[in-house]
Amino acid sequence: MLSPLQARMLVVEASWTWYRRNWRASVVSTVLNPVFFLVAMGFGLGSQIQPGTVTSGHSYAVYLMPALLASAAVQNATGESTFPVLSGFKWSRVYWAMTATPITPGQVATGHLMWVTSKLTFAGLVFTVVGTVLGVVTGPGIVLSLLFAVLTGMAFAAPVVAFAATVQGEGTAFNPLFRFILLPMTLLAGTFFPVTELPVYVQPLAWITPLWHGVELTRGAAFWNLEFWPTVGHVAYLLAMFTVGALLAARHFRRRLEV
Template identity: 65%
Template structure:
């Protein structure tokens, strides 16, 4: 990733500074996108094929699947799950690298771009990555016959919101780490994986024990899954939807504020 130049001799506006960061990230990504293809696009699609068409061939349409083939039922939820998993990947080691290994954040901070603007640029780049991967997922899922309505494009919006609700607090946490990132093993093992299993991705939440269900309610993935699946199938109720959106926005805003704070603490001391 390149650093921001001082050549203009002027302090960039917030918008300009963030766009410069995203431009630098895009310059790196367009040369290295192949290295992210498996984790960001192919892995969710493999899950969709294995679960939706493999296991799903043994599951008959029923009330549990909203009367739909299992692959169709699964696709919007897998879109939300992929968004959250991609958010986890982009919010951990790449952020740590910017501080510790490549130290690119330090290079950018030596220019007129502020630490808070770097944090904002990183979060917006993560949002762009989630969107790119989500569009690729939707396209291939449609070609596989797992999409029955163009409304799944609205599911992409809600999946992005779920991904950012997880990414923003995680970026803030990653900005506090000054080790080799061993802490991320616990994040993936004890948060991301269980969240994927209990958030209603593969089966209705009511199939879980009653005492487990409140654990799912606090995860951004459950809220994203409910929104993504509801809008794709035209079953989304207004008031529950507003509650889901409010919760995800709150997580995103709090995480963004914390990320800016910890970036400033790290880069401006």
């Protein structure tokens, strides 16, 4: 009999086997896109922005770097939690093959989340190295920023995986997620400018997004100005989102695969 950990690691191994043969198809979206954003916004637009109170006294590229780490994690997590999950049920049907073995549907769900975690960590590490080479990393606090970024991505990934497990069609149900949740969150959750610059009535919408909590954590870690209780609150919010999402994902996988 497989132990629960062995079963989940087999799900991770299956994803890794596919990825090592097809990584070129996703390298632009997972690794290069954040770098392009950093160069275009940090050094392009940033050349017109003087260091000041808005950027906490840093250059705009330095100010942007840790926030893009969190933003990229959320975007990559969304990509790994939508169509790949639908494919496992509908097109490749690999989830059905897995559950024909001693691997349970719940273990398939949590194994997929473990795989997403590993991909976010790798992509974030590469982005951190590139940021260091470009001179926009201010110190070792960026390592803690990377951990917070992965947590942010997983806090969003888990509920999205749960939602993807309920999709029966060809994936058009993901369009509102991309257009009305992911895109506005990327633009308005503090990645490119402080949330305090938004109209007062819009700010609460930013506060409920996982990305705002992630940006607060990654910037605070990168610049060594984390405060204890706000940090506890941000981490607790992200952990709660992840936990609820992971439980729902396991439940929906069981409902769909146990027929």
